[in-house]
Amino acid sequence: MNRSETTTVTHFVLLGFPGCQEMQSFFFSLFFGVYMFTTMGNGAIVCAVVLDKQLHTPMYILLGNFAFLEIWYITSTVPRMLVNFLSEAKTISSVGCFLQFYFFTSLGTTEAYFLCIMAYDRYLAICRPLHYPAIMTPRLCYILVSTCWVFGFLSYLGSAVQLSQLPFCGPNIINHFLCDLDPLMALSCAPAPVTEMVFYILSSLIIILTLLYILGSYAILLIAVLKVPSAAGRQKAFSTCGSHLTVVCLFFGALLVMYVSPTAENPAEIQKIMTLVYAVVTPFLNPLIYSLRNKDMKAALKKVLRIQ
Known part of the structure:
Protein backbone atom coordinates (compact mmCIF):
# COMPACT_ATOMS: atom_id res chain seq x y z
CA MET A 1 0.00 0.00 0.00
CA ASN A 2 1.34 3.43 -0.90
CA ARG A 3 1.99 5.89 1.87
CA SER A 4 -0.53 8.27 0.33
CA GLU A 5 -3.21 5.59 0.53
CA THR A 6 -2.76 4.93 4.24
CA THR A 7 -4.90 6.55 6.90
CA THR A 8 -3.22 7.71 10.08
CA VAL A 9 -5.10 6.61 13.17
CA THR A 10 -6.15 9.59 15.30
CA HIS A 11 -7.84 7.60 18.06
CA PHE A 12 -7.98 4.09 19.51
CA VAL A 13 -10.86 2.04 20.88
CA LEU A 14 -10.31 0.46 24.30
CA LEU A 15 -12.56 -2.59 24.52
CA GLY A 16 -11.99 -2.93 28.27
CA PHE A 17 -14.39 -5.43 29.81
CA PRO A 18 -17.15 -6.15 27.30
CA GLY A 19 -20.68 -6.98 28.38
CA CYS A 20 -24.30 -5.82 28.37
CA GLN A 21 -25.30 -2.38 29.63
CA GLU A 22 -26.22 -3.78 33.05
CA MET A 23 -22.79 -5.36 33.33
CA GLN A 24 -21.11 -2.10 32.28
CA SER A 25 -23.09 -0.26 34.96
CA PHE A 26 -21.99 -2.84 37.53
CA PHE A 27 -18.34 -2.45 36.50
CA PHE A 28 -18.70 1.32 36.71
CA SER A 29 -20.07 1.16 40.24
CA LEU A 30 -17.41 -1.34 41.33
CA PHE A 31 -14.41 0.54 39.98
CA PHE A 32 -15.80 3.91 41.03
CA GLY A 33 -16.02 2.61 44.60
CA VAL A 34 -12.51 1.17 44.39
CA TYR A 35 -11.15 4.45 43.01
CA MET A 36 -12.82 6.57 45.67
CA PHE A 37 -11.63 4.32 48.51
CA THR A 38 -8.09 4.25 47.10
CA THR A 39 -7.78 8.01 46.66
CA MET A 40 -9.39 8.79 50.01
CA GLY A 41 -7.44 6.12 51.91
CA ASN A 42 -4.07 7.03 50.46
CA GLY A 43 -4.93 10.73 50.63
CA ALA A 44 -5.63 10.39 54.36
CA ILE A 45 -2.22 8.78 54.81
CA VAL A 46 -0.52 11.65 52.96
CA CYS A 47 -2.36 14.20 55.14
CA ALA A 48 -1.45 12.31 58.31
CA VAL A 49 2.25 12.26 57.41
CA VAL A 50 2.26 15.95 56.43
CA LEU A 51 0.25 17.26 59.41
CA ASP A 52 1.50 15.06 62.26
CA LYS A 53 5.02 16.09 63.27
CA GLN A 54 5.55 12.76 65.04
CA LEU A 55 5.47 11.11 61.62
CA HIS A 56 8.21 13.31 60.17
CA THR A 57 10.64 10.39 60.19
CA PRO A 58 12.19 8.57 57.21
CA MET A 59 9.88 5.55 57.49
CA TYR A 60 6.72 7.66 57.35
CA ILE A 61 8.11 10.12 54.81
CA LEU A 62 8.62 7.14 52.51
CA LEU A 63 5.17 5.83 53.33
CA GLY A 64 3.56 9.21 52.63
CA ASN A 65 5.29 9.47 49.26
CA PHE A 66 4.30 5.90 48.46
CA ALA A 67 0.64 6.68 49.23
CA PHE A 68 0.87 9.84 47.09
CA LEU A 69 2.29 7.73 44.27
CA GLU A 70 -0.54 5.19 44.57
CA ILE A 71 -3.12 7.95 44.07
CA TRP A 72 -1.57 8.96 40.76
CA TYR A 73 -0.90 5.36 39.72
CA ILE A 74 -4.55 4.35 39.92
CA THR A 75 -5.57 7.71 38.41
CA SER A 76 -3.58 6.88 35.27
CA THR A 77 -6.02 4.06 34.44
CA VAL A 78 -9.32 4.00 36.33
CA PRO A 79 -10.86 7.38 35.33
CA ARG A 80 -10.53 6.40 31.66
CA MET A 81 -12.07 3.02 32.47
CA LEU A 82 -15.01 4.74 34.16
CA VAL A 83 -15.61 6.96 31.12
CA ASN A 84 -15.53 3.93 28.82
CA PHE A 85 -18.03 2.01 30.95
CA LEU A 86 -20.58 4.76 30.26
CA SER A 87 -19.59 5.33 26.64
CA GLU A 88 -20.54 3.33 23.58
CA ALA A 89 -17.60 4.61 21.53
CA LYS A 90 -14.91 3.82 24.17
CA THR A 91 -12.39 5.92 22.26
CA ILE A 92 -9.18 7.59 23.38
CA SER A 93 -7.11 9.97 21.25
CA SER A 94 -3.77 8.71 19.99
CA VAL A 95 -1.96 11.41 22.00
CA GLY A 96 -3.96 10.47 25.09
CA CYS A 97 -3.13 6.81 24.52
CA PHE A 98 0.61 7.40 24.30
CA LEU A 99 0.51 9.69 27.35
CA GLN A 100 -1.37 7.05 29.32
CA PHE A 101 1.25 4.47 28.34
CA TYR A 102 4.05 6.79 29.47
CA PHE A 103 2.54 7.78 32.82
CA PHE A 104 1.33 4.27 33.60
CA THR A 105 4.73 2.66 32.99
CA SER A 106 6.62 5.53 34.67
CA LEU A 107 4.48 5.45 37.81
CA GLY A 108 4.74 1.64 37.96
CA THR A 109 8.52 1.87 37.67
CA THR A 110 8.61 4.55 40.38
CA GLU A 111 6.63 2.20 42.63
CA ALA A 112 9.19 -0.57 42.12
CA TYR A 113 11.98 1.85 43.09
CA PHE A 114 10.03 2.99 46.15
CA LEU A 115 9.56 -0.59 47.32
CA CYS A 116 13.35 -0.96 47.10
CA ILE A 117 14.19 2.00 49.29
CA MET A 118 11.44 1.04 51.74
CA ALA A 119 13.09 -2.38 52.03
CA TYR A 120 16.43 -0.62 52.56
CA ASP A 121 14.87 1.50 55.31
CA ARG A 122 13.50 -1.58 57.10
CA TYR A 123 16.87 -3.35 56.73
CA LEU A 124 18.68 -0.46 58.41
CA ALA A 125 16.06 -0.09 61.15
CA ILE A 126 16.17 -3.77 62.14
CA CYS A 127 19.68 -4.93 61.24
CA ARG A 128 21.56 -1.76 62.14
CA PRO A 129 19.36 0.03 64.70
CA LEU A 130 22.21 1.91 66.41
CA HIS A 131 23.46 3.35 63.12
CA TYR A 132 19.99 3.94 61.65
CA PRO A 133 19.56 7.60 62.77
CA ALA A 134 23.00 8.50 61.46
CA ILE A 135 22.57 6.75 58.11
CA MET A 136 18.90 7.31 57.24
CA THR A 137 18.83 11.05 57.85
CA PRO A 138 15.94 13.18 56.54
CA ARG A 139 18.34 14.58 53.92
CA LEU A 140 19.21 11.11 52.61
CA CYS A 141 15.53 10.16 52.72
CA TYR A 142 14.54 13.11 50.53
CA ILE A 143 17.42 12.37 48.14
CA LEU A 144 16.22 8.76 47.76
CA VAL A 145 12.63 9.88 47.26
CA SER A 146 13.64 12.42 44.60
CA THR A 147 15.82 9.82 42.87
CA CYS A 148 12.88 7.40 42.67
CA TRP A 149 10.63 10.00 41.06
CA VAL A 150 13.26 11.24 38.60
CA PHE A 151 14.51 7.84 37.45
CA GLY A 152 10.97 6.46 37.42
CA PHE A 153 9.92 9.05 34.85
CA LEU A 154 13.15 8.84 32.84
CA SER A 155 13.25 5.05 32.53
CA TYR A 156 10.59 4.72 29.79
CA LEU A 157 10.74 8.16 28.24
CA GLY A 158 12.67 6.85 25.23
CA SER A 159 10.30 3.90 24.74
CA ALA A 160 7.26 6.18 24.89
CA VAL A 161 8.75 8.56 22.31
CA GLN A 162 9.68 5.67 20.00
CA LEU A 163 6.21 4.17 20.32
CA SER A 164 4.54 7.47 19.46
CA GLN A 165 6.63 7.71 16.27
CA LEU A 166 5.39 4.38 14.88
CA PRO A 167 2.85 4.49 12.03
CA PHE A 168 -0.70 3.38 12.89
CA CYS A 169 -2.90 2.92 9.85
CA GLY A 170 -5.70 0.79 11.29
CA PRO A 171 -7.32 -1.20 12.74
CA ASN A 172 -7.45 0.80 15.95
CA ILE A 173 -9.16 -1.57 18.41
CA ILE A 174 -7.21 -2.41 21.60
CA ASN A 175 -8.44 -5.44 23.51
CA HIS A 176 -7.45 -3.98 26.87
CA PHE A 177 -8.62 -1.35 29.35
CA LEU A 178 -5.46 0.73 28.92
CA CYS A 179 -2.82 1.56 26.34
CA MET A 197 13.11 -5.63 22.52
CA VAL A 198 14.49 -2.55 24.31
CA PHE A 199 11.24 -2.16 26.25
CA TYR A 200 11.16 -5.77 27.45
CA ILE A 201 14.86 -5.92 28.25
CA LEU A 202 14.53 -2.73 30.29
CA SER A 203 11.36 -3.99 31.98
CA SER A 204 12.94 -7.33 32.82
CA LEU A 205 16.06 -5.69 34.25
CA ILE A 206 14.08 -3.24 36.39
CA ILE A 207 11.67 -5.88 37.69
CA ILE A 208 14.23 -8.62 38.34
CA LEU A 209 16.94 -6.39 39.84
CA THR A 210 14.58 -4.51 42.15
CA LEU A 211 12.89 -7.74 43.22
CA LEU A 212 16.24 -9.45 43.88
CA TYR A 213 17.35 -6.47 45.95
CA ILE A 214 14.16 -6.56 48.03
CA LEU A 215 14.32 -10.33 48.55
CA GLY A 216 18.02 -10.11 49.43
CA SER A 217 17.34 -7.36 51.97
CA TYR A 218 14.61 -9.40 53.58
CA ALA A 219 16.70 -12.56 53.64
CA ILE A 220 19.35 -10.72 55.66
CA LEU A 221 16.63 -9.10 57.74
CA LEU A 222 15.00 -12.48 58.46
CA ILE A 223 18.27 -13.91 59.72
CA ALA A 224 18.69 -10.91 62.01
CA VAL A 225 15.12 -11.16 63.34
CA LEU A 226 15.47 -14.86 64.13
CA LYS A 227 18.42 -13.98 66.35
CA VAL A 228 16.31 -11.61 68.46
CA PRO A 229 15.88 -13.30 71.88
CA SER A 230 12.54 -11.65 72.66
CA ALA A 231 9.44 -13.21 71.11
CA ALA A 232 7.68 -9.84 71.30
CA GLY A 233 10.56 -8.22 69.43
CA ARG A 234 10.44 -10.85 66.70
CA GLN A 235 6.69 -10.46 66.36
CA LYS A 236 6.96 -6.66 66.05
CA ALA A 237 9.64 -6.96 63.37
CA PHE A 238 7.67 -9.54 61.40
CA SER A 239 4.53 -7.40 61.65
CA THR A 240 6.35 -4.37 60.26
CA CYS A 241 7.86 -6.32 57.37
CA GLY A 242 4.85 -8.51 56.64
CA SER A 243 2.78 -5.64 55.27
CA HIS A 244 5.57 -4.53 52.97
CA LEU A 245 6.15 -8.08 51.70
CA THR A 246 2.44 -8.46 50.96
CA VAL A 247 2.55 -5.42 48.69
CA VAL A 248 5.77 -6.68 47.09
CA CYS A 249 4.26 -10.11 46.34
CA LEU A 250 1.10 -8.65 44.80
CA PHE A 251 2.90 -6.04 42.74
CA PHE A 252 5.89 -8.01 41.49
CA GLY A 253 3.99 -11.29 41.06
CA ALA A 254 1.68 -9.73 38.48
CA LEU A 255 4.54 -7.81 36.84
CA LEU A 256 6.58 -10.98 36.37
CA VAL A 257 3.67 -12.63 34.59
CA MET A 258 3.07 -9.61 32.36
CA TYR A 259 6.54 -8.37 31.41
CA VAL A 260 9.04 -11.15 32.08
CA SER A 261 7.12 -14.25 31.02
CA PRO A 262 6.12 -14.53 27.33
CA THR A 263 2.91 -12.51 27.28
CA ALA A 264 2.02 -13.63 23.78
CA GLU A 265 1.06 -16.99 25.25
CA ASN A 266 -1.33 -15.37 27.75
CA PRO A 267 -4.93 -14.79 26.65
CA ALA A 268 -6.06 -11.17 26.56
CA GLU A 269 -8.37 -11.68 29.54
CA ILE A 270 -5.51 -13.05 31.65
CA GLN A 271 -3.40 -10.02 30.75
CA LYS A 272 -6.25 -7.74 31.84
CA ILE A 273 -6.56 -9.51 35.19
CA MET A 274 -2.81 -9.42 35.83
CA THR A 275 -2.74 -5.72 34.97
CA LEU A 276 -5.64 -5.09 37.35
CA VAL A 277 -3.67 -6.70 40.20
CA TYR A 278 -0.72 -4.32 40.10
CA ALA A 279 -2.50 -1.27 38.66
CA VAL A 280 -5.69 -1.26 40.75
CA VAL A 281 -5.66 -3.90 43.50
CA THR A 282 -2.28 -2.95 44.99
CA PRO A 283 -3.10 0.78 45.36
CA PHE A 284 -6.53 -0.21 46.73
CA LEU A 285 -5.09 -2.49 49.42
CA ASN A 286 -2.19 -0.24 50.36
CA PRO A 287 -4.03 1.69 53.12
CA LEU A 288 -5.24 -1.58 54.64
CA ILE A 289 -2.30 -3.97 54.47
CA TYR A 290 0.52 -1.48 54.84
CA SER A 291 -0.54 1.59 56.74
CA LEU A 292 -3.66 1.12 58.82
CA ARG A 293 -2.11 -1.80 60.70
CA ASN A 294 0.46 0.62 62.11
CA LYS A 295 -0.43 2.04 65.55
CA ASP A 296 1.31 5.38 64.98
CA MET A 297 -0.45 5.79 61.64
CA LYS A 298 -3.82 4.94 63.18
CA ALA A 299 -3.30 7.55 65.90
CA ALA A 300 -2.26 10.17 63.33
CA LEU A 301 -5.27 9.40 61.14
CA LYS A 302 -7.59 9.79 64.12
CA LYS A 303 -6.10 13.23 64.79
CA VAL A 304 -6.43 14.27 61.15
CA LEU A 305 -9.99 12.98 60.85
CA ARG A 306 -10.88 14.24 64.36
CA ILE A 307 -11.96 10.76 65.47
CA GLN A 308 -12.01 10.45 69.26
Whole structure:
Protein backbone atom coordinates (compact mmCIF):
# COMPACT_ATOMS: atom_id res chain seq x y z
CA MET A 1 0.00 0.00 0.00
CA ASN A 2 1.34 3.43 -0.90
CA ARG A 3 1.99 5.89 1.87
CA SER A 4 -0.53 8.27 0.33
CA GLU A 5 -3.21 5.59 0.53
CA THR A 6 -2.76 4.93 4.24
CA THR A 7 -4.90 6.55 6.90
CA THR A 8 -3.22 7.71 10.08
CA VAL A 9 -5.10 6.61 13.17
CA THR A 10 -6.15 9.59 15.30
CA HIS A 11 -7.84 7.60 18.06
CA PHE A 12 -7.98 4.09 19.51
CA VAL A 13 -10.86 2.04 20.88
CA LEU A 14 -10.31 0.46 24.30
CA LEU A 15 -12.56 -2.59 24.52
CA GLY A 16 -11.99 -2.93 28.27
CA PHE A 17 -14.39 -5.43 29.81
CA PRO A 18 -17.15 -6.15 27.30
CA GLY A 19 -20.68 -6.98 28.38
CA CYS A 20 -24.30 -5.82 28.37
CA GLN A 21 -25.30 -2.38 29.63
CA GLU A 22 -26.22 -3.78 33.05
CA MET A 23 -22.79 -5.36 33.33
CA GLN A 24 -21.11 -2.10 32.28
CA SER A 25 -23.09 -0.26 34.96
CA PHE A 26 -21.99 -2.84 37.53
CA PHE A 27 -18.34 -2.45 36.50
CA PHE A 28 -18.70 1.32 36.71
CA SER A 29 -20.07 1.16 40.24
CA LEU A 30 -17.41 -1.34 41.33
CA PHE A 31 -14.41 0.54 39.98
CA PHE A 32 -15.80 3.91 41.03
CA GLY A 33 -16.02 2.61 44.60
CA VAL A 34 -12.51 1.17 44.39
CA TYR A 35 -11.15 4.45 43.01
CA MET A 36 -12.82 6.57 45.67
CA PHE A 37 -11.63 4.32 48.51
CA THR A 38 -8.09 4.25 47.10
CA THR A 39 -7.78 8.01 46.66
CA MET A 40 -9.39 8.79 50.01
CA GLY A 41 -7.44 6.12 51.91
CA ASN A 42 -4.07 7.03 50.46
CA GLY A 43 -4.93 10.73 50.63
CA ALA A 44 -5.63 10.39 54.36
CA ILE A 45 -2.22 8.78 54.81
CA VAL A 46 -0.52 11.65 52.96
CA CYS A 47 -2.36 14.20 55.14
CA ALA A 48 -1.45 12.31 58.31
CA VAL A 49 2.25 12.26 57.41
CA VAL A 50 2.26 15.95 56.43
CA LEU A 51 0.25 17.26 59.41
CA ASP A 52 1.50 15.06 62.26
CA LYS A 53 5.02 16.09 63.27
CA GLN A 54 5.55 12.76 65.04
CA LEU A 55 5.47 11.11 61.62
CA HIS A 56 8.21 13.31 60.17
CA THR A 57 10.64 10.39 60.19
CA PRO A 58 12.19 8.57 57.21
CA MET A 59 9.88 5.55 57.49
CA TYR A 60 6.72 7.66 57.35
CA ILE A 61 8.11 10.12 54.81
CA LEU A 62 8.62 7.14 52.51
CA LEU A 63 5.17 5.83 53.33
CA GLY A 64 3.56 9.21 52.63
CA ASN A 65 5.29 9.47 49.26
CA PHE A 66 4.30 5.90 48.46
CA ALA A 67 0.64 6.68 49.23
CA PHE A 68 0.87 9.84 47.09
CA LEU A 69 2.29 7.73 44.27
CA GLU A 70 -0.54 5.19 44.57
CA ILE A 71 -3.12 7.95 44.07
CA TRP A 72 -1.57 8.96 40.76
CA TYR A 73 -0.90 5.36 39.72
CA ILE A 74 -4.55 4.35 39.92
CA THR A 75 -5.57 7.71 38.41
CA SER A 76 -3.58 6.88 35.27
CA THR A 77 -6.02 4.06 34.44
CA VAL A 78 -9.32 4.00 36.33
CA PRO A 79 -10.86 7.38 35.33
CA ARG A 80 -10.53 6.40 31.66
CA MET A 81 -12.07 3.02 32.47
CA LEU A 82 -15.01 4.74 34.16
CA VAL A 83 -15.61 6.96 31.12
CA ASN A 84 -15.53 3.93 28.82
CA PHE A 85 -18.03 2.01 30.95
CA LEU A 86 -20.58 4.76 30.26
CA SER A 87 -19.59 5.33 26.64
CA GLU A 88 -20.54 3.33 23.58
CA ALA A 89 -17.60 4.61 21.53
CA LYS A 90 -14.91 3.82 24.17
CA THR A 91 -12.39 5.92 22.26
CA ILE A 92 -9.18 7.59 23.38
CA SER A 93 -7.11 9.97 21.25
CA SER A 94 -3.77 8.71 19.99
CA VAL A 95 -1.96 11.41 22.00
CA GLY A 96 -3.96 10.47 25.09
CA CYS A 97 -3.13 6.81 24.52
CA PHE A 98 0.61 7.40 24.30
CA LEU A 99 0.51 9.69 27.35
CA GLN A 100 -1.37 7.05 29.32
CA PHE A 101 1.25 4.47 28.34
CA TYR A 102 4.05 6.79 29.47
CA PHE A 103 2.54 7.78 32.82
CA PHE A 104 1.33 4.27 33.60
CA THR A 105 4.73 2.66 32.99
CA SER A 106 6.62 5.53 34.67
CA LEU A 107 4.48 5.45 37.81
CA GLY A 108 4.74 1.64 37.96
CA THR A 109 8.52 1.87 37.67
CA THR A 110 8.61 4.55 40.38
CA GLU A 111 6.63 2.20 42.63
CA ALA A 112 9.19 -0.57 42.12
CA TYR A 113 11.98 1.85 43.09
CA PHE A 114 10.03 2.99 46.15
CA LEU A 115 9.56 -0.59 47.32
CA CYS A 116 13.35 -0.96 47.10
CA ILE A 117 14.19 2.00 49.29
CA MET A 118 11.44 1.04 51.74
CA ALA A 119 13.09 -2.38 52.03
CA TYR A 120 16.43 -0.62 52.56
CA ASP A 121 14.87 1.50 55.31
CA ARG A 122 13.50 -1.58 57.10
CA TYR A 123 16.87 -3.35 56.73
CA LEU A 124 18.68 -0.46 58.41
CA ALA A 125 16.06 -0.09 61.15
CA ILE A 126 16.17 -3.77 62.14
CA CYS A 127 19.68 -4.93 61.24
CA ARG A 128 21.56 -1.76 62.14
CA PRO A 129 19.36 0.03 64.70
CA LEU A 130 22.21 1.91 66.41
CA HIS A 131 23.46 3.35 63.12
CA TYR A 132 19.99 3.94 61.65
CA PRO A 133 19.56 7.60 62.77
CA ALA A 134 23.00 8.50 61.46
CA ILE A 135 22.57 6.75 58.11
CA MET A 136 18.90 7.31 57.24
CA THR A 137 18.83 11.05 57.85
CA PRO A 138 15.94 13.18 56.54
CA ARG A 139 18.34 14.58 53.92
CA LEU A 140 19.21 11.11 52.61
CA CYS A 141 15.53 10.16 52.72
CA TYR A 142 14.54 13.11 50.53
CA ILE A 143 17.42 12.37 48.14
CA LEU A 144 16.22 8.76 47.76
CA VAL A 145 12.63 9.88 47.26
CA SER A 146 13.64 12.42 44.60
CA THR A 147 15.82 9.82 42.87
CA CYS A 148 12.88 7.40 42.67
CA TRP A 149 10.63 10.00 41.06
CA VAL A 150 13.26 11.24 38.60
CA PHE A 151 14.51 7.84 37.45
CA GLY A 152 10.97 6.46 37.42
CA PHE A 153 9.92 9.05 34.85
CA LEU A 154 13.15 8.84 32.84
CA SER A 155 13.25 5.05 32.53
CA TYR A 156 10.59 4.72 29.79
CA LEU A 157 10.74 8.16 28.24
CA GLY A 158 12.67 6.85 25.23
CA SER A 159 10.30 3.90 24.74
CA ALA A 160 7.26 6.18 24.89
CA VAL A 161 8.75 8.56 22.31
CA GLN A 162 9.68 5.67 20.00
CA LEU A 163 6.21 4.17 20.32
CA SER A 164 4.54 7.47 19.46
CA GLN A 165 6.63 7.71 16.27
CA LEU A 166 5.39 4.38 14.88
CA PRO A 167 2.85 4.49 12.03
CA PHE A 168 -0.70 3.38 12.89
CA CYS A 169 -2.90 2.92 9.85
CA GLY A 170 -5.70 0.79 11.29
CA PRO A 171 -7.32 -1.20 12.74
CA ASN A 172 -7.45 0.80 15.95
CA ILE A 173 -9.16 -1.57 18.41
CA ILE A 174 -7.21 -2.41 21.60
CA ASN A 175 -8.44 -5.44 23.51
CA HIS A 176 -7.45 -3.98 26.87
CA PHE A 177 -8.62 -1.35 29.35
CA LEU A 178 -5.46 0.73 28.92
CA CYS A 179 -2.82 1.56 26.34
CA ASP A 180 0.00 -0.94 26.85
CA LEU A 181 2.93 -1.87 24.64
CA ASP A 182 1.77 -5.27 23.37
CA PRO A 183 -1.62 -4.21 21.96
CA LEU A 184 -0.15 -1.02 20.50
CA MET A 185 2.72 -2.85 18.81
CA ALA A 186 0.19 -5.29 17.33
CA LEU A 187 -1.62 -2.36 15.66
CA SER A 188 1.49 -0.71 14.21
CA CYS A 189 1.72 -0.74 10.41
CA ALA A 190 5.48 -1.25 10.51
CA PRO A 191 7.31 -3.80 12.66
CA ALA A 192 9.57 -2.32 15.33
CA PRO A 193 11.44 -5.23 16.91
CA VAL A 194 14.14 -2.97 18.35
CA THR A 195 11.61 -0.81 20.22
CA GLU A 196 9.87 -3.90 21.57
CA MET A 197 13.11 -5.63 22.52
CA VAL A 198 14.49 -2.55 24.31
CA PHE A 199 11.24 -2.16 26.25
CA TYR A 200 11.16 -5.77 27.45
CA ILE A 201 14.86 -5.92 28.25
CA LEU A 202 14.53 -2.73 30.29
CA SER A 203 11.36 -3.99 31.98
CA SER A 204 12.94 -7.33 32.82
CA LEU A 205 16.06 -5.69 34.25
CA ILE A 206 14.08 -3.24 36.39
CA ILE A 207 11.67 -5.88 37.69
CA ILE A 208 14.23 -8.62 38.34
CA LEU A 209 16.94 -6.39 39.84
CA THR A 210 14.58 -4.51 42.15
CA LEU A 211 12.89 -7.74 43.22
CA LEU A 212 16.24 -9.45 43.88
CA TYR A 213 17.35 -6.47 45.95
CA ILE A 214 14.16 -6.56 48.03
CA LEU A 215 14.32 -10.33 48.55
CA GLY A 216 18.02 -10.11 49.43
CA SER A 217 17.34 -7.36 51.97
CA TYR A 218 14.61 -9.40 53.58
CA ALA A 219 16.70 -12.56 53.64
CA ILE A 220 19.35 -10.72 55.66
CA LEU A 221 16.63 -9.10 57.74
CA LEU A 222 15.00 -12.48 58.46
CA ILE A 223 18.27 -13.91 59.72
CA ALA A 224 18.69 -10.91 62.01
CA VAL A 225 15.12 -11.16 63.34
CA LEU A 226 15.47 -14.86 64.13
CA LYS A 227 18.42 -13.98 66.35
CA VAL A 228 16.31 -11.61 68.46
CA PRO A 229 15.88 -13.30 71.88
CA SER A 230 12.54 -11.65 72.66
CA ALA A 231 9.44 -13.21 71.11
CA ALA A 232 7.68 -9.84 71.30
CA GLY A 233 10.56 -8.22 69.43
CA ARG A 234 10.44 -10.85 66.70
CA GLN A 235 6.69 -10.46 66.36
CA LYS A 236 6.96 -6.66 66.05
CA ALA A 237 9.64 -6.96 63.37
CA PHE A 238 7.67 -9.54 61.40
CA SER A 239 4.53 -7.40 61.65
CA THR A 240 6.35 -4.37 60.26
CA CYS A 241 7.86 -6.32 57.37
CA GLY A 242 4.85 -8.51 56.64
CA SER A 243 2.78 -5.64 55.27
CA HIS A 244 5.57 -4.53 52.97
CA LEU A 245 6.15 -8.08 51.70
CA THR A 246 2.44 -8.46 50.96
CA VAL A 247 2.55 -5.42 48.69
CA VAL A 248 5.77 -6.68 47.09
CA CYS A 249 4.26 -10.11 46.34
CA LEU A 250 1.10 -8.65 44.80
CA PHE A 251 2.90 -6.04 42.74
CA PHE A 252 5.89 -8.01 41.49
CA GLY A 253 3.99 -11.29 41.06
CA ALA A 254 1.68 -9.73 38.48
CA LEU A 255 4.54 -7.81 36.84
CA LEU A 256 6.58 -10.98 36.37
CA VAL A 257 3.67 -12.63 34.59
CA MET A 258 3.07 -9.61 32.36
CA TYR A 259 6.54 -8.37 31.41
CA VAL A 260 9.04 -11.15 32.08
CA SER A 261 7.12 -14.25 31.02
CA PRO A 262 6.12 -14.53 27.33
CA THR A 263 2.91 -12.51 27.28
CA ALA A 264 2.02 -13.63 23.78
CA GLU A 265 1.06 -16.99 25.25
CA ASN A 266 -1.33 -15.37 27.75
CA PRO A 267 -4.93 -14.79 26.65
CA ALA A 268 -6.06 -11.17 26.56
CA GLU A 269 -8.37 -11.68 29.54
CA ILE A 270 -5.51 -13.05 31.65
CA GLN A 271 -3.40 -10.02 30.75
CA LYS A 272 -6.25 -7.74 31.84
CA ILE A 273 -6.56 -9.51 35.19
CA MET A 274 -2.81 -9.42 35.83
CA THR A 275 -2.74 -5.72 34.97
CA LEU A 276 -5.64 -5.09 37.35
CA VAL A 277 -3.67 -6.70 40.20
CA TYR A 278 -0.72 -4.32 40.10
CA ALA A 279 -2.50 -1.27 38.66
CA VAL A 280 -5.69 -1.26 40.75
CA VAL A 281 -5.66 -3.90 43.50
CA THR A 282 -2.28 -2.95 44.99
CA PRO A 283 -3.10 0.78 45.36
CA PHE A 284 -6.53 -0.21 46.73
CA LEU A 285 -5.09 -2.49 49.42
CA ASN A 286 -2.19 -0.24 50.36
CA PRO A 287 -4.03 1.69 53.12
CA LEU A 288 -5.24 -1.58 54.64
CA ILE A 289 -2.30 -3.97 54.47
CA TYR A 290 0.52 -1.48 54.84
CA SER A 291 -0.54 1.59 56.74
CA LEU A 292 -3.66 1.12 58.82
CA ARG A 293 -2.11 -1.80 60.70
CA ASN A 294 0.46 0.62 62.11
CA LYS A 295 -0.43 2.04 65.55
CA ASP A 296 1.31 5.38 64.98
CA MET A 297 -0.45 5.79 61.64
CA LYS A 298 -3.82 4.94 63.18
CA ALA A 299 -3.30 7.55 65.90
CA ALA A 300 -2.26 10.17 63.33
CA LEU A 301 -5.27 9.40 61.14
CA LYS A 302 -7.59 9.79 64.12
CA LYS A 303 -6.10 13.23 64.79
CA VAL A 304 -6.43 14.27 61.15
CA LEU A 305 -9.99 12.98 60.85
CA ARG A 306 -10.88 14.24 64.36
CA ILE A 307 -11.96 10.76 65.47
CA GLN A 308 -12.01 10.45 69.26
